[in-house]
Structure formats: C-alpha cells, structure tokens
Amino acid sequence: VQLQASGGGLVQPGGSLRLSCDASGVTLDYNAIAWFRQAPGKDRERISCISRYDDKTIYADSMKGRFTISRDNAKNTLYLQMNSLKPEDTAVYYCARIKLGGWPEPYDYWGQETQVTVSS
Numbered sequence: 001v002q003l004q005a006s007g008g009g010l011v012q013p014g015g016s017l018r019l020s021c022d023a024s025g026v027t028l029d030y031n032a033i034a035w036f037r038q039a040p041g042k043d044r045e046r047i048s049c050i051s052r053y054d055d056k057t058i059y060a061d062s063m064k065g066r067f068t069i070s071r072d073n074a075k076n077t078l079y080l081q082m083n084s085l086k087p088e089d090t091a092v093y094y095c096a097r098i099k100l101g102g103w104p105e106p107y108d109y110w111g112q113e114t115q116v117t118v119s120s
Contacts, residue, residue: 003111021095
C-alpha cells in the first residue's frame with residue numbers, strides 16, 4: 001500500500017487549495033482514509049476522515065465548513081478541498097489509511113506529505 005499526497009503550495013490568506021491523495025496497492029472505495037497535518041513545533045492533527053463504502057465523514061472542529069474531504073473512486077484518489085485558508089493552516093499534509101475494522105482509528109499506512117504554506 002502506498003499513499004502519496006500532492007497539490008500543496010504557496011497560497012495567500014483567504015485562498016483555496018485542493019490536495020490529492022493518490023493510492024496504489026489499495027482500492028480507496030474499500031478503505032477508510034484520514035487526512036492529517038503537522039505544523040512545525042506542533043503535534044500531528046487529524047483534519048478529517050471518510051469511511052468505507054458509505055462515505056461517512058468526521059472533521060476537526062477548527063476545520064468544519066472550510067475543508068471538505070471527498071473521494072473519486074474511478075481515479076482511486078482522495079481529495080481535501082481547503083477554502084478560506086489562514087496562515088495557521090501552514091503545515092505538511094498527508095493521508096493515512098484507517099486499519100480495516102477500525103473507525104476512525106487506528107492507522108496502518110501513512111502517505112508521503114505535501115507542504116502547504118499560507119502567506120501573503
């Protein structure tokens with residue numbers, strides 16, 4: 001199983017980005033996946049997760065209404081749409097698979113990260 005996040009970059013405050021989590025060795029529709037982020041000097045933070053099959057979602061309170069998790073099964077890709085970005089959203093972002101049978105944790109596979117920087 002390999003997960004690779006992409007789509008990060010530099011964006012101004014108030015802007016938007018869409019991150020992708022591309023998967024290989026696993027069919028995302030059959031798996032629950034979570035997005036995480038970690039800012040320098042801070043603990044890892046779970047942003048959101050989406051369940052197997054029925055697409056049930058959970059969001060961290062601080063990101064409700066601004067971030068949206070979704071999945072394109074045909075592309076075997078998970079997305080994180082991020083709107084109204086703030087400087088405090090600056091972090092590395094990555095996805096992780098939730099271990100089969102678990103919800104919304106534990107996690108057994110962690111993906112490569114992508115950097116998001118929100119700055120004017």
